[in-house]
Amino acid sequence: MKIRHLAKAFTLAATVAAGPVLAADDEVVIGLSAALSGGAAGTYAAPAEGLKLYIDRLNEAGGINGKTVSLVIYDDQGDASRAASNGKRFLTQDDVQLIISVSTSATFAPLISQATRQGVPILFAGSVCPAETMPPAEPLLYCSTGFSSVHDSIAMVDYLRELDGDATVGFAAMGIPISRAGMEEAERIVLGADMKSAGVEIAPPGTADYTPFATKLIQNGAEAVLAWSPWSVQIRFFDALRKQGWEGNAFVGHLAEAELEMMEIKDPGLYTVGSNAMIFEDSKATQDLVAAVTESGVDLHPEAIVDGWLGGIVIEEVLGKLGDDTSAEAINAVMSDIEIDTRGLRGGSIKWTENNHFRETIYYRVYRWSDETGAMEIARDWKAYEVE
Amino acid sequence: MQIVANIVVLTSLYALVASGYVLVYKVSRVLNLAHGELMILGAYLLVATSAGITSDPLIAIALTAVFSIIVGLSVYLLLMREMTGQPVLAAVLTTVALGILLRGAMVLIWGPQQLNVASMLSFENASVVLTDSIRVSTASLWLVICTVVVYLGLLAFLHMSRWGMRMRASGQNPLLAAQRGINLHTVYALAWTLSTFSGSIAGVLVALDSRLDVNMAVIGLKAFPAALVGGLDSLHGALIGAGVIAVLEVLLIHYVNPLLSDVVPFLVLIAILIVRPWGLFGTKEELNRV
Structure with missing residues (x-):
């Protein structure tokens, strides 16, 4: 073919x-x-x-x-x-x-x-x-x-705090060290900022169905979910949340597949946080x-x-x-x-x-789909973070 | 209650995939380790059909069903038929090679990217509200329905139709079956065809529910403990084995440690192999022949 x-x-x-x-x-x-x-x-x-x-x-x-x-x-x-x-x-x-x-x-x-x-x-x-x-x-x-898992996580939490500092936050990771490190760091920052955590859900590689993981996040009261892992895992977590009627916002890492997928999904509640510009601009x-x-x-x-x-x-x-x-x-x-x-x-x-x-x-930018314009949009423009 | 729904959906997935292992094993004593790859090949056939032949989702799915039957038949006629009379191990190794070949071919043809099959088919995988506390996706609901239909259909076919009885007879005693005039090659071809067909249904529905990539072949591996726990030559055993594995997985994710959900099904498998190697509902003497 x-x-x-x-x-x-x-x-x-x-x-x-x-x-x-x-x-x-x-x-x-x-x-x-x-x-x-x-x-x-x-x-x-x-x-x-x-x-x-x-x-x-x-x-x-x-x-x-x-x-x-x-x-x-x-x-x-x-x-x-x-x-x-x-x-x-x-x-x-x-x-x-x-x-x-x-x-x-x-x-x-x-x-x-x-x-x-x-x-x-x-x-x-x-x-x-x-x-x-x-x-x-x-x-x-x-x-x-x-x-970068840790820096992306810092930027995600920072943007989430700007958007809704009172949200209970769930974290979705894959069972590989780099993904877990990112989400565990994000949870630490969230707890340090007096926000509530709905826990870190870690899906093993090769998971057949992400629904049970999503169910746990929903039942723990997650109003927003952060995910940092390979794109296929991030997006399957998001799908599993939406399939159960969850209406919160999800913040995921901006990986190679992000722009094309977001234009297909057309969900304004899905935000990507990353340092690369998108082509639609x-x-x-x-x-x-x-x-x-x-x-x-x-x-x-x-x-x-x-x-x-x-x-x-x-x-x-x-x-x-x-x-x-x-x-x-x-x-x-x-x-x-x-x-x-x-x-x-x-x-x-x-x-x-x-x-x-x-x-x-x-520098991080946040992107999402806009229903108003029927196109991708910049949710927040470049913001600089010092690397310590 | 959502947990119960999750268990039912996962049971359906594993049971549908496991039925393919059981059909081939029950009839020919061959463990088809390419079943996961054949399963996702069904989903890729849907992609090919919808992209190259018709944009109508229903016609595309119908054509995919036909193509999966052709694939199953071809696998038997071109490959597994040559294994007849050879040691079982040779046939099993052939399926391993077939799996690797299919996986490589699928990457070459369709690429390594994840495909959003639902979007390609304009299929809206909406959330279906069953009760106040239970929601499942449309594709998951279809998965449960298809599993019930496939199992009822297969049980009826195996126990009530002439060809079903021939298949069971060939599995129980191929020499006697052949002497009674049953064409073993036709029976084996039928088993491979039905197995690939049921696997393709699972592949298509999983792809519609959660996208498609070559790595999804691993679902075949995860359904394998279900088939073995239930008994490799027992269709209702596969259903119960799938239930056992799904209950364990979902409860471990929810109440213990999600990472254990990947390990415990195989621990159960090992335990069953030690205590009752023919599985919960398998036939003891049949396993000894292997």
Whole structure:
């Protein structure tokens, strides 16, 4: 039916089968380990494609400072053992100068351990930001992704307090550490703000029916629900609440699938809180992105690739500041002291320092569907949060 | 009371899926470990039908039912038929391979993204108020109704129709059944077809209720303890096994720890396998033959 997916698979297979890539003097070799297939691909495959598209366009335009970027892509399926294998190939066969991860948190540990041993920096560009990128940051780990469980949770609670500070709040998480950490932190903030909690419901991976979890939140008196987990889980929690006639507001993390789904659901009670701009805004930045996708002829939803596209912008800016030395060490030196212009796709720049490889200030916007206008709308514009 | 409704809906889901395991096992002694994948393939067939053939939801669902019958028949004729006479383990491993193949093919064809099937079909999965304290979704209500209809239909078919009796006879003693003139291949093909058909109904209704992605094949795995607890060759056992697993899951979520809901069904499964390996309503001697 959709032959393009077959074509993508063959392209990927060809990339993998091409064998080791040896760096020429006029190129920088970057390894990309991404969940292109497997259970998490719904969230990560599109940003990875977006990053590839950005890099392809850079190369077509003559590269950066006369150097082309050779992107070596391996699929890790969101699986730790495959990520370990990819890391080994990047470092021993492909001789990469930088590794990019667009995958699940389960893949981080093996990639990090191998790359840091060899002194090769890792950029998380579409993967959730690991704690090691936040102050005090580990030397070789950087993150440009727009979502982070703890910071998103802080922004969600903050917006909820603005909207309805008296609400009893329920929390929906998935049984994976990063999701639980986000929602447990959100509950702690809520309780610290003298608001009431309806408890944290944690659904195991592979849950067949989210209704019982939603029932518990409703019976505990949840008037608002916060969720931070893979999109498929967030939205199934929301569906399960609505199916039982629950009429409160839900606040979820803004992930790759968010905009397209919200336009389908058309529910003004569903708010996404995140740091990426949405495509419907039709700003200069989003117009450029949409135009690039259209020109490429690649079957991609622009709404789903923003984090990958921003990863491409990061690569362009970092390599643009490199001199003749394109070693991993030189790339790391540039990354540890840089301010990246996000060109309107975020509320402000991404600034990395020696101590902070996440960003000094993170900007959040809140989106929802508006019944009045029959379109998506910005419920609250960019608000800055300092990262401590 | 909402908890009771949740238990009934989850029981229906597991029972409908488990009926597919039981049908194939009861007749051919093959444990179909690709049943979860065949289940969601049914839902993807609905997506394909509604996108490529007709936008009318009722016609799309009817065509999906026909296609799922063709899939079930094809799986038997092209693959499982070759396993006849081979060790049971070989047949089971073949279904494992089939499951992996189907999962990969579905990702390649329809992509890894989650699909909102209800929206694609303009199906409004509205909340249905049953009493003041009980609400279920329209798709869940259909799931319960379809499970009742499928079970009544299958029980009537197996016990009252000529082909049903042939299926039971083939399961009990294939050699004798063959000597009495029953065409075993036809009976096995019928079992695979009915199994895939009931799985597809479950897949379609789950997709209409809570979207569709390849990971939903894991529901097949979660329904597996239901089939085994009840007894792999017992249709009413599967229904009761599904009830046991659903009650445990929902009560654990509500009163103990939600994360236990993922583990305890399999603990029950292990306990049953130790105490009564043929399941609550399974046939002892049949299991020994496996």
